[in-house]
Each structure stands twice: as C-alpha cells, then as structure tokens.
Amino acid sequence: MKSITVRYFAMFREHAGLSEETLRLDVATARDVFEQTRARHGSDEPEGHCKVAINDELADWSSPVQDGDTILLFPPVAGG
Amino acid sequence: MIEITPGPIEPASLRASLADDGAGGFCTFEGWVRNRNEGRTVRRLEYEAYAPVAIAEGERVIAEANQRFPFLGARCVHRTGTLEIGELAVWVGVTAAHRDEAFKACRYIIDEIKTRLPIWKKEHYVDGDSGWVNCERCAAHAAE
Numbered sequence: 001m002k003s004i005t006v007r008y009f010a011m012f013r014e015h016a017g018l019s020e021e022t023l024r025l026d027v028a029t030a031r032d033v034f035e036q037t038r039a040r041h042g043s044d045e046p047e048g049h050c051k052v053a054i055n056d057e058l059a060d061w062s063s064p065v066q067d068g069d070t071i072l073l074f075p076p077v078a079g080g
Numbered sequence: 081m082i083e084i085t086p087g088p089i090e091p092a093s094l095r096a097s098l099a100d101d102g103a104g105g106f107c108t109f110e111g112w113v114r115n116r117n118e119g120r121t122v123r124r125l126e127y128e129a130y131a132p133v134a135i136a137e138g139e140r141v142i143a144e145a146n147q148r149f150p151f152l153g154a155r156c157v158h159r160t161g162t163l164e165i166g167e168l169a170v171w172v173g174v175t176a177a178h179r180d181e182a183f184k185a186c187r188y189i190i191d192e193i194k195t196r197l198p199i200w201k202k203e204h205y206v207d208g209d210s211g212w213v214n215c216e217r218c219a220a221h222a223a224e
Contacts, residue, residue: 010128010200011212049214051198056132072130072198078213079129079158079199080111080170080190 001026002067006037011075016041030054031061033071049076082138082156084131084199089157089168098153098175105179107186111170113163117203117213126202127160127169134158134197141192149185151176156189158199 005022013019016037027033030052038044052059053072065071091110098106113125142154152175159169172190176182193199201213 009130009198010202053130053133053198056136058133058137072133074130074198075200075212076214077195077197077199078201079127079134079197080194 002065002069004033004065004067005070006033007070007072008037008041009072009074011045012041012043012073015043027065029061030059030063030065030071033065034061034073037073045075050074051077081154082135082142082158084129084134084158084160086159086161089159089171091168091171091173094155094157094171094173098155098173100152100175102177103152103175104177105182106173106175107179107182108174109170109172109186109190110168111190113165113167113169115165120203121206122165122203123206124165124204125163125169126204127158127163128200128202129158129160130198134199137197138193141189141196144192145174145185145188148188149176149181151181151185154185154189156193158193158197160199 001024003022004025007020008016025036034047047061051074052061054063055070115122138156154174156172163169172186174182174186202210203213204210
C-alpha cells in the first residue's frame, strides 16, 4: 500500500466533492490511481479524454507512482 | 513567456512589450467570450487553471513554436475566473522578421494551448444551467 495524495480539478472536483485527499492505495501506475478514485467517486469519464500529472509534472497513465506522490487528475481541458 | 492571470488582459501593454526593431511583422490572436455555444445562449464563462503545470507546458509550446517557425518574441496570457460576454479570455502575440513566421507561430501557440494546458471552461447559460466544455457527461449531469 502506498500513501497517495490525489488532487481533483474542475469537473472531477465537483464529482468528488473535495479538491484533495490522501489515500492508502494498492497502486502501481497513474492509471491505477485514476481507476480507483473514479470508482470511489462515481465518475466514468474515459481516460483518453483526461490528463495526469505526478508531483506537478505531466505524466503518462502508465507512469509508476511512488509512496508519497501527489497525483493530479485533469478532466478534459478547454482553454482558449 | 506565458502568464495565467485573474485580472483583465491589457493588449496595449503586451503589444508594447514585444516592440523590436528587427521585427517586420506582429501577429496576435485574441480569444473572446462568445454569447452562444452549440446552440445554447451563454451568459458568462468561468475559467479554472492549474498554473504550475499550465505555465510549464505553455513554455514548452512556445519553445516548440520557435523551433518550427523562428520568431523574435512571443507572449501569451490566459485569464482565469469569471468572464462576461465580450471579455478577452486569451491573448497571443508573436513578432518575427517576416509575417509568415509570425502567423504560423501564433497559430501553433493558440492551437496547442487549447488542447494541452490544464485549463477548464465552465459555461453558464441564460436558463440557469451550466456545464464544463468538452465534457459530455458533465453537461449531462448539469442538465439533470
């Protein structure tokens, strides 16, 4: 189990009802964190529309996560 | 250089900051808040950004534009917070020796910024409904 801080933005924050939480999770990759928190908060937005960052660096869904990491979950972006 | 700001964008001072005796062309793009989207009447927009990642990724976009279309100077500013119809949401300006690089770099920067930076837009409609743009399920939830 790893201690992971998950931060939610925009739609994800509204779905979760909070902007950040620290969880004990059995996860290996950013994708695992996304899937476990998605199940936890009832969102079904496809991964392909979303982005992820680990400790403020954009990452791939297959990127490994370490104990103590902060995972930023970005729903579909719409700048401009 | 790219900035994310909650305050109004000032095109005149941005333009002045790019002044360059070697520039033969200056191209800008201004993104304005429009009153309609996908058939619905929009009352105002709310922009949210995660600045640490948005700025790092924005600087990468500008560096890529400079490699592809060598320019002299480039700046981009994106608003956050609540914006009314007609307000300036994003400003991109590029100077180059010739117009071709200025046009192309400006186009590259705005196109990439729209799809790569962690910036989100929530539309508030005249009927009181609201929805996050580019997120169908979210719009469906908001309409429930």
